[in-house]
Each structure stands twice: as structure tokens, then as C-alpha cells.
Amino acid sequence: MRQPILGPMIGLCLVLTSFSQTAAAETARAVTLTEWKSVFGRVEARDMIPARSRIGGVVVEITVEEGDSVAKDAVIATIRDEKLALQLDAVQAQIDALGSQLDNARAELKRGEDLLERGVTTAQRLDALRTQVEVLENQIDATRAEKSVVEQQAAEGAVLAPLAGKVLDVPLTSGTVIMPGEVVAQIGGGGFFLRLAVPERHAAHLAEGAEIMVGENGAETTGRLAKVYPNIENGRVIADVEIPNLNSDFVNARVLVRLPIGTREAVVVPESALTTRMGLDFVTVAGPDGTPVRRTVVPGARSMQDGVAVVEILSGLSGGETLVDPTDD
Structure with a gap:
């Protein structure tokens, strides 16, 4: 009595399984990718103010050295006349x-x-x-x-720090004879940021507030383009980048930065869909009749799309093809 019912149930399960596999099948997607430009930025202080002598005389004492942190109006040197x-x-x-x-x-x-x-x-x-x-x-x-x-x-023989920050340079030593207005120390403060010099052909793509990537691959952090200066110097646009917890141990240190300079259309597939055999790269797609077909492709850069590792396909796919698990072909 149960055999006539068992057959239709098995058929229904096969249909549901086939529908589930079809619904879960991935496709080669045509997406818009961001173009990145790699440049080097320099770690700089927002404010760099020299601490100058107010009188002429002999430097009898210097209480700071390079790398020291100072408070505003702290005495950093003493001059006696x-x-x-x-x-x-x-x-x-x-x-x-x-x-x-x-x-x-x-x-x-x-x-x-x-x-x-x-x-x-x-x-x-x-x-x-x-x-x-x-x-x-x-x-x-x-x-x-x-x-x-x-x-x-x-009393003005006491040289005061003009702002709170870090001592970047002390060009004098005790016993030096100086005149009024000479620099005793260079103080950097007001926070630290990255200063970039970007070729002017990319100026139209730089927008304040845009997110950028800072650091080498695998150890990148996200920063924000805080300021784009309108004055172009030697064919380059000057811009400032704010980064949380920027390492300021070495001022003027160079840091690799990737800037968004435009967008382009591309075809991407999940990285797991790409296979390599005999030096060639393949992506398996469903043919017109549903049979798996291997397509020879040229892969490009890898990136993350919606939390999934994807690879760009430079040639071999046009987008919209249904992907087949390469282990099933």
C-alpha cells in the first residue's frame, strides 16, 4: 500500500533538491570596483612652531632633547645676558x-x-x-x-614651549651665543597626520571625507581624507589624511597609502570558483543545456565584496553566467 506513495515523494524531493541547488547557485557578477592609487605619505605634526629666544645672550641650560614631550609654556632653555x-x-x-x-x-x-x-x-x-x-x-x-x-x-631669558607637543629638533647646545629671535627648538603638536603629494591628474577624484587604506597588504587600516589643499605644488596636490592611533614615534616617516581615484566596471567571481590546471585558470559555468563547461579565464586583482573573497576576471566571462562548483564537473 505504501509503494505507490513512495515514488511520488522521491520525485518531489528530487525536484526540491534541484530547486534548492538552482536557487543557491552563484553567478559571475558585473560590479563597480574602486580604482586605487598607491602613494607614500609622510607623518607630520599639524602645527610645527619654533621656540625662539626673546633676548640675546648665552644659552646656559637646555632642558629638553629630541623626542621629549613638553607642555605649553614649559621652560625648555635658559638664556643669560x-x-x-x-x-x-x-x-x-x-x-x-x-x-x-x-x-x-x-x-x-x-x-x-x-x-x-x-x-x-x-x-x-x-x-x-x-x-x-x-x-x-x-x-x-x-x-x-x-x-x-x-x-x-x-625674565625673558627663559625660552618657553609655544604649544604642547613633541620636541622635533634642538639645533643648539649649552654655551651657544644667540641673538633675539633665533630658534632654540622645533615643537610639533596639535596631533599628527599623514601628508600626501598626489599627481594633479588625480585631483578631480580626491574628495574630503573619503576613506583610504593605509599600510601594507595584510596590515591595512582605514583613514579619512581630511583636507585637500587648493594650491598645486610642482604638479602635485597636497592632502592631509587623519588616521586613528597614528604612530608618531618618527616624524616624516613614510607610510604607504592607497587612495580612491575612480571606479570601473568589472566581472568578479568567488575565489573558490577559480581553479588552476597545467598553468591555466578555469571557471566552471553552466552551459545552455545545464551541463558544466570550463571557461579559460585571466584572473585579476583579489578583493572583498560583501564579506566574500572575490577575484576579478579580466577575460573569459562577460557577467551573468551561472557558476558550477568545480568539484562537480
Whole structure:
């Protein structure tokens, strides 16, 4: 009683299996691939500011060296000008002399006031003594202001870091005689990025915000094209690339970068569909009657499409062909 039913069930299973295999069959896909241009970028600091001397003199101390990290306004060197110390001594001597004169003038003014009360002197003489006291007080104030100027000049012998960052270069040593405005150290800060110089023929394909690939194959990371400068230098477009956790141990180090410079149409197949026999590459596809047919192909670059490793087919397929597992042919 069960044999008449078993036959149709087996046939139905075969049909379902055939439908499942057909639905799961892959095809050679025509896709749009990104064209990449490999260039080298240099690790640079966003801001590179020299720490300059504000006075001339002799460098008596340098507290940093290349590679050190510094905070903003940290003292990185000390410059001493012996003439400033002599000027301070001279100004202080003037203040002391004027102070003695002021004490004497005040004493004269006090005696004049006593004599005026007794009618021995005149009010005109008393006004002259009072004016002399005021003149000496003003001279002392002016001399003290001059002393403050000299003290400020001496304080400017401390060379300060203009920003927080890393010391890139220290061209001086202790004992060097320098003039005002000379560079004591080069400070790089504000973050680090990659600076690229791309041939100008690719300028139209560079868009700020585009993702790029940084590093060698197998160890690539993703960066972002942060800035494209409008000024072309020596036939090259300058661009900046931001990369998270960029290694800044060596400034001006060269890093391989792949930039997207356009798109093109291509035919790709899963990498597992490609077989190699006797030096030739084959892809097995379904023929017009469904029988497997081997196509000789020329493979190109490999890439990832939707999480699947695929290989580009340069010739041998036009796209849309149904792929057959090469183990089944």
C-alpha cells in the first residue's frame, strides 16, 4: 500500500533538491570596483612652531632633547645676558641715590614748614621745597619702572614651549651665543597626520571625507581624507589624511597609502570558483543545456565584496553566467 506513495515523494524531493541547488547557485557578477592609487605619505605634526629666544645672550641650560614631550609654556632653555645684571645694579644704585635725596628734601620741607609757622621764611620758599620733594618722588617712580623693564628682559631669558607637543629638533647646545629671535627648538603638536603629494591628474577624484587604506597588504587600516589643499605644488596636490592611533614615534616617516581615484566596471567571481590546471585558470559555468563547461579565464586583482573573497576576471566571462562548483564537473 505504501509503494505507490513512495515514488511520488522521491520525485518531489528530487525536484526540491534541484530547486534548492538552482536557487543557491552563484553567478559571475558585473560590479563597480574602486580604482586605487598607491602613494607614500609622510607623518607630520599639524602645527610645527619654533621656540625662539626673546633676548640675546648665552644659552646656559637646555632642558629638553629630541623626542621629549613638553607642555605649553614649559621652560625648555635658559638664556643669560650679563649686561642685564649690570643694568639692574646701575638702576638700583640710581634708586638708592634718589631715595637719599628724597629723604633730605623731605627734611628740608619739614624745616621750612616749621620756619613758616614762626614767620622766618616765605610761602614761596616752602612751595619750592614741596615741588622738589614731588620731583624726586616722580624720578624714583620712573627709575623703578625702568628697573621693571630690565627685570622683564632678564625674565625673558627663559625660552618657553609655544604649544604642547613633541620636541622635533634642538639645533643648539649649552654655551651657544644667540641673538633675539633665533630658534632654540622645533615643537610639533596639535596631533599628527599623514601628508600626501598626489599627481594633479588625480585631483578631480580626491574628495574630503573619503576613506583610504593605509599600510601594507595584510596590515591595512582605514583613514579619512581630511583636507585637500587648493594650491598645486610642482604638479602635485597636497592632502592631509587623519588616521586613528597614528604612530608618531618618527616624524616624516613614510607610510604607504592607497587612495580612491575612480571606479570601473568589472566581472568578479568567488575565489573558490577559480581553479588552476597545467598553468591555466578555469571557471566552471553552466552551459545552455545545464551541463558544466570550463571557461579559460585571466584572473585579476583579489578583493572583498560583501564579506566574500572575490577575484576579478579580466577575460573569459562577460557577467551573468551561472557558476558550477568545480568539484562537480
